Amino acid sequence: MSMPTTSIKEVAQRAGVSIGTVSNVLNRPNLVAPATRQRVLDAIGQLGYVRNDSARQLRAGRSRTIAIVVLDVANPFFADVVRGAEMEAEKVGGVVVVCNSGEDPTRERRHLDILEEQRVQGVLITPVHDGPDSRLEQLIARGTPVVLVDRGSGHHNRCSVAVDDVLGGRLAAAHLREQEHTSIAYVGGPASLRQVADRQAGAASAIGADGELRVIETATLSVAAGRRAAGEIADLPARQRPTAVFCANDLLALGVLQEMTQRGVRVPRDIAIVGYDDIEFAAAAAVPLSSVRQPREQLGRTATQLLLDEINDHGRHQHRHVVFQPELVVRESSSRPYRRPARATARG
Amino acid sequence: MSMPTTSIKEVAQRAGVSIGTVSNVLNRPNLVAPATRQRVLDAIGQLGYVRNDSARQLRAGRSRTIAIVVLDVANPFFADVVRGAEMEAEKVGGVVVVCNSGEDPTRERRHLDILEEQRVQGVLITPVHDGPDSRLEQLIARGTPVVLVDRGSGHHNRCSVAVDDVLGGRLAAAHLREQEHTSIAYVGGPASLRQVADRQAGAASAIGADGELRVIETATLSVAAGRRAAGEIADLPARQRPTAVFCANDLLALGVLQEMTQRGVRVPRDIAIVGYDDIEFAAAAAVPLSSVRQPREQLGRTATQLLLDEINDHGRHQHRHVVFQPELVVRESSSRPYRRPARATARG
DNA sequence: ACGAGGTGATGAAACGTTTCATATGTTCGT
DNA sequence: ACGAACATATGAAACGTTTCATCACCTCGT
Numbered sequence: 001m002s003m004p005t006t007s008i009k010e011v012a013q014r015a016g017v018s019i020g021t022v023s024n025v026l027n028r029p030n031l032v033a034p035a036t037r038q039r040v041l042d043a044i045g046q047l048g049y050v051r052n053d054s055a056r057q058l059r060a061g062r063s064r065t066i067a068i069v070v071l072d073v074a075n076p077f078f079a080d081v082v083r084g085a086e087m088e089a090e091k092v093g094g095v096v097v098v099c100n101s102g103e104d105p106t107r108e109r110r111h112l113d114i115l116e117e118q119r120v121q122g123v124l125i126t127p128v129h130d131g132p133d134s135r136l137e138q139l140i141a142r143g144t145p146v147v148l149v150d151r152g153s154g155h156h157n158r159c160s161v162a163v164d165d166v167l168g169g170r171l172a173a174a175h176l177r178e179q180e181h182t183s184i185a186y187v188g189g190p191a192s193l194r195q196v197a198d199r200q201a202g203a204a205s206a207i208g209a210d211g212e213l214r215v216i217e218t219a220t221l222s223v224a225a226g227r228r229a230a231g232e233i234a235d236l237p238a239r240q241r242p243t244a245v246f247c248a249n250d251l252l253a254l255g256v257l258q259e260m261t262q263r264g265v266r267v268p269r270d271i272a273i274v275g276y277d278d279i280e281f282a283a284a285a286a287v288p289l290s291s292v293r294q295p296r297e298q299l300g301r302t303a304t305q306l307l308l309d310e311i312n313d314h315g316r317h318q319h320r321h322v323v324f325q326p327e328l329v330v331r332e333s334s335s336r337p338y339r340r341p342a343r344a345t346a347r348g
Numbered sequence: 349m350s351m352p353t354t355s356i357k358e359v360a361q362r363a364g365v366s367i368g369t370v371s372n373v374l375n376r377p378n379l380v381a382p383a384t385r386q387r388v389l390d391a392i393g394q395l396g397y398v399r400n401d402s403a404r405q406l407r408a409g410r411s412r413t414i415a416i417v418v419l420d421v422a423n424p425f426f427a428d429v430v431r432g433a434e435m436e437a438e439k440v441g442g443v444v445v446v447c448n449s450g451e452d453p454t455r456e457r458r459h460l461d462i463l464e465e466q467r468v469q470g471v472l473i474t475p476v477h478d479g480p481d482s483r484l485e486q487l488i489a490r491g492t493p494v495v496l497v498d499r500g501s502g503h504h505n506r507c508s509v510a511v512d513d514v515l516g517g518r519l520a521a522a523h524l525r526e527q528e529h530t531s532i533a534y535v536g537g538p539a540s541l542r543q544v545a546d547r548q549a550g551a552a553s554a555i556g557a558d559g560e561l562r563v564i565e566t567a568t569l570s571v572a573a574g575r576r577a578a579g580e581i582a583d584l585p586a587r588q589r590p591t592a593v594f595c596a597n598d599l600l601a602l603g604v605l606q607e608m609t610q611r612g613v614r615v616p617r618d619i620a621i622v623g624y625d626d627i628e629f630a631a632a633a634a635v636p637l638s639s640v641r642q643p644r645e646q647l648g649r650t651a652t653q654l655l656l657d658e659i660n661d662h663g664r665h666q667h668r669h670v671v672f673q674p675e676l677v678v679r680e681s682s683s684r685p686y687r688r689p690a691r692a693t694a695r696g
Numbered sequence: 697a698c699g700a701g702g703t704g705a706t707g708a709a710a711c712g713t714t715t716c717a718t719a720t721g722t723t724c725g726t
Numbered sequence: 727a728c729g730a731a732c733a734t735a736t737g738a739a740a741c742g743t744t745t746c747a748t749c750a751c752c753t754c755g756t
Contacts, residue, residue, distance in 0.1 A: 005409075005467075005490070007712055018736045023714060033734060048490055053465040054411070055712035057402040058741050061353075073446065074427035082421055086448065095462055098421070098446040100434065114443055117401040119353075142353070142396055223628055254632045280422075280571055281629040284602045286636065355742055366706050371744060381704060403742035406711050 006047045015043040026051065057119065065095045066307060067115050068149075068300075069108065069125040071193075072221065073100040075251060076279040077296055078126075081149060084300025085124060092308060094121070103190070103220055105129040112139055122307040124300075126150050129192065145310040147303045150294075151194050153321055159306040161299055161322045165195050168292040168326035169202025172246045172274045173213070175290070175328055179335075181244040181272060182211045187229045187256060188248025189218035196221075196248045199276060203246055214242055221248060226255020233271075234263050243271060244334070250275040250282045253289055257333065261286060272334040288331035295324050354395045363391040374399065405467065413443045414655060415463050416497075416648075417456065417473040419541075420569065421448040423599060424627040425644055426474075429497060432648025433472060440656060442469070451538070451568055453477045460487055470655045472648075474498050477540065493658040495651045498642075499542050501669055507654040509647050509670045513543050516640040516674035517550025520594045520622045521561075523638070523676055527683075529592040529620060530559045535577045535604060536596025537566035544569075544596045547624060551594055562590055569596060574603020581619075582611050591619060592682070598623040598630045601637055605681065609634060620682040636679035643672050 012019040017036060024032050025040040032040075043049075057063045068085050070078040082098055089096045099115070101108035108128045112135045115123060122145035130136050140146050140157055148160035176184055186203055188196040200215060207213050216232055218225040226247065233241065233256075247253035253275030260267055267273055267287045275282055278293035302322055310317045360367040365384060372380050373388040380388075391397075405411045416433050418426040430446055437444045447463070449456035456476045460483045463471060470493035478484050488494050488505055496508035524532055534551055536544040548563060555561050564580055566573040574595065581589065581604075595601035601623030608615055615621055615635045623630055626641035650670055658665045 009712080019713085020715080020736060020738095021734085024735085027714075031734075036734080048486065050461075050464050050490070052406070052467065052712050053462075054402045054405040054467065055741090056465075056714075058400070058406055058712080058743085059714045061741075063402070073421065073430055074424055076422055076424070079422035079427075082448070095459075098448075100430070100446075111443075114401075116398050117404075119400065119402065138396070142398070223632075254629065258632050281602070281632070284571075284606050284629070284633050286632055286634055288634065357742075367743085368706060368708095368745085369704085372705085375744075379704075384704080400742050403711090404744075406713085406742080407744045409711075 005052070006049050007052065008049070011040065011043045011047055011049050014047060015040045062119050062121055064093075065097055065118075065120050066122045066124065066304070066311075067097050067099055067111075067120045069099045069101055069111055069115075069123065069127075071101055071103050071126050071128065073098065075221070075249070075277075076281065077249065077277045077294070080296035081300040081303075084297035084302075085304045086300075087297075088301045088304035088308070094308075096304075101128055103128055103193075109135045112136065115139075116142070116144060120144070121311050122146065124149050124303050124307060145307055147307045147310075149303050150299060152198070152323065156319060159303075159310065159319050159321065161303045161306065161324070163294045163299070163324045163326050165198035165326075166202035166205070168276060168294075168328075169199035169204075169246070170206040171202075171326065171328040172199075172276070172290075172292055173203035173206035175330065176244045176246065176272060176274060176334065177206060177208070177211060179244070179272060181242075183214070183242040183244075184211065185214045185216055185233055185242040185245045186248075187216045187218060187226065187233075187245055187252050188221070189225070190220070191217055193221075199246075199248050212242075218248075218252065221251055223251050223255040223258070226252035226257075227259040228255075230256040230259035230263075234260065234265055241271075244273070245271060246274045246276075248276055250277045250279045250289065250291055253291070253333075254281065254285055257285060257287060257289065268333050268335065274334050278329050282329075283331065285333070287333045290331045290334040291329050293327045293329050298324065353400070354397045355400070356397070359388065359391045359395060359397050362395060363388045410467050410469055412441075413445055413466075413468055414470045414472065414652070414659075415445050415447055415459075415468045417447045417449055417459055417463075417471065417475075419449055419451050419474050419476065421446065423569070423597070424629065425597065425625045425642070428644035429648040429651075432645035432650075433652045434648075435645075436649045436652035436656070442656075449476055451476055451541075457483045460484065463487075464490070464492060468492070469659050470494065472497050472651050472655060493655055495655045495658075497651050498647060500546070500671065504667060507651075507658065507667050507669065509651045509654065509672070511642045511647070511672045511674045513546035513674075514550035514553070516624060516642075516676075517547035517552075517594070518554040519550075519674065519676040520547075520624070520638075520640055521551035521554035523678065524592045524594065524620060524622060524682065525554060525556070525559060527592070527620065529590075531562070531590040531592075532559065533562045533564055533581055533590040533593045534596075535564045535566060535574065535581075535593055535600050536569070537573070538568070539565055541569075547594075547596050560590075566596075566600065569599055571599050571603040571606070574600035574605075575607040576603075578604040578607035578611075582608065582613055589619075592621070593619060594622045594624075596624055598625045598627045598637065598639055601639070601681075602629065602633055605633060605635060605637065616681050616683065622682050626677050630677075631679065633681070635681045638679045638682040639677050641675045641677050646672065 012022045086096050099111040105128045126149045146158045152162040153160035216229045275289050275291040278291040282289040282291045360370045434444050447459040453476045474497045494506045500510040501508035564577045623637050623639040626639040630637040630639045
């Protein structure tokens with residue numbers, strides 16, 4: 001079935017011109033006389049010619065696509081970041097391809113291998129793993145522009161955009177403290193993710209000496225992991241059980257909410273929950289979820305701008321680290337004050 | 349900064365062999381003597397050589413990637429389909445790139461243009477638009493294997509995987525009829541999407557002569573569009589207002605739920621809601637959402653299998669149309685019986 | 697000692713573009 | 727009428743691979 005793809009040569013032949021002229025029609029149409037141009041365009045139409053991008057790239061040295069490697073395509077947070085990146089890339093006629101690492105270092109590595117083989121223009125990435133000798137460092141060292149997304153960076157060899165996760169964690173925990181919670185659980189993981197660690201650090205700093213932060217590490221940032229963590233919490237002996245849960249993202253928080261509800265633990269009366277990301281579904285949850293909001297689309301846009309700047313400006317480019325401020329959105333899941341002494345009879 | 353990328357030639361030189369030998373080390377290592385092979389591998393390591401995929405593809409004629417073009421990356425439904433596709437592709441060492449049409453025919457076209465220029469192996473797509481002369485038909489006619497996803501097809505020139513949307517619509521509407529709803533609204537759009545039309549047709553068929561299906565067309569399948577539609581419904585004079593809403597997908601349904609709740613219309617007491625897709629967030633919604641479940645991941649897996657079969661088997665391949673059965677999941681948003689005469693005093 | 701067969705390595709062709717120096721007219725100003 | 731200047735079109739080189747026919751060498755069996 002597969003047709004013998006037609007090449008520029010056949011177009012040239014059909015239009016009665018040289019291949020150089022066909023190429024000019026495609027790339028600098030003003031250099032060729034209108035009559036000839038039309039003849040070539042007709043030939044292209046008749047033959048159904050489609051330019052071979054491999055050949056073009058081979059000659060040009062670089063492709064026109066930029067890649068974004070995300071931790072989880074199923075997470076609405078990243079969907080919005082991607083959307084922002086796409087909008088910005090579209091402005092300059094670029095294309096964005098989305099790669100999903102699924103929080104798996106091996107898959108991340110595989111993707112980076114392939115992207116480098118493809119000579120992508122640049123990479124936006126929220127890395128799973130990143131150390132001094134990481135695959136990512138290699139990529140950068142060999143000259144591919146990279147922008148870190150949702151990840152602060154002390155690195156001087158790349159740009160980054162991020163939201164202040166320490167502050168976000170502090171906001172969430174401070175809010176819970178104001179509601180008189182002293183025993184708080186932090187649900188998040190894997191701890192190797194910088195975001196997870198930072199949010200925890202922020203929370204810890206806001207809790208102070210008279211409060212307690214119990215950390216429950218999860219394998220992934222998913223609804224399922226949240227349910228498992230909630231199970232652990234609910235199974236604790238009553239006196240040890242925290243009265244509030246702060247989750248590293250909304251997927252976890254929704255999982256915690258589901259599991260608690262299923263077990264008859266009432267939210268927020270028996271336990272308060274605060275999530276992170278403020279995804280669209282947080283407000284629509286069974287108990288509307290308090291969450292720390294990040295400028296998701298903006299993150300994608302800014303990251304892409306930085307990347308494009310590095311790609312185009314080459315010499316002059318200065319690496320920058322842009323940090324946005326998060327914002328706490330209080331909803332029902334954490335809003336009713338918690339009454340310690342009279343739990344059994346407390347109402348409303 | 350950008351290094352002059354090293355090529356196979358420099359590796360050959362460094363290892364003291366011909367470029368043919370280097371290529372053999374890369375592609376058929378067993379053909380080359382262990383000592384030589386090691387020498388080449390060392391050179392590759394020292395130089396940080398990365399194969400140029402453009403050149404390889406140019407020679408090979410085709411790339412090793414398959415593409416999936418979805419209507420909306422932010423829709424968890426597609427996220428799961430993508431995941432299924434990735435799993436299947438990974439088995440055979442393939443790569444999946446995700447393209448987002450955003451329900452916009454122009455963007456879809458642009459993506460297909462680029463994908464064809466890149467000579468992708470094949471395309472999985474849920475088309476926005478598809479007619480006898482569509483861009484998609486051209487692509488197929490020129491020999492690129494295509495599998496339609498979530499879209500039944502009478503077409504004989506391609507495979508398809510789909511869920512029986514007419515049946516799904518019928519299940520949903522029949523369920524609402526059983527709850528004694530006679531005036532039902534169908535919220536969905538754009539009507540040009542086959543899924544939207546089919547689900548409506550199914551619903552209509554289940555309603556029968558004594559029921560009424562009021563159709564409210566939306567511009568997109570998003571939460572925001574759902575809210576707007578809910579506004580329209582709530583604004584209707586009381587006697588015309590439907591007592592149940594069936595939505596073409598869960599995003600719409602969640603939007604309807606949010607807007608109704610905000611306006612003080614109680615769900616399911618004042619109005620029942622049934623969604624479609626049963627995304628993970630449906631069960632976690634403010635009022636757990638009844639929905640029509642589709643085997644999302646399976647859809648992606650099967651589609652990829654069909655595509656790979658066509659890619660590899662070339663001659664022998666027979667186009668197939670796989671149809672899965674949907675399944676109604678009843679939750680609270682539609683489960684309490686609706687009491688017509690005594691609405692004001694009805695409880696539980 | 698000789699050819700057959702096998703193992704390893706080589707060199708050149710080919711893939712489809714883009715680019716650039718060159719060639720061929722055409723038009724103008726003087 | 728003559729070169730200058732300009733507008734168009736051309737042909738060949740180059741991009742980095744893979745592939746394939748060929749070659750050089752070695753080992754055996756006779």
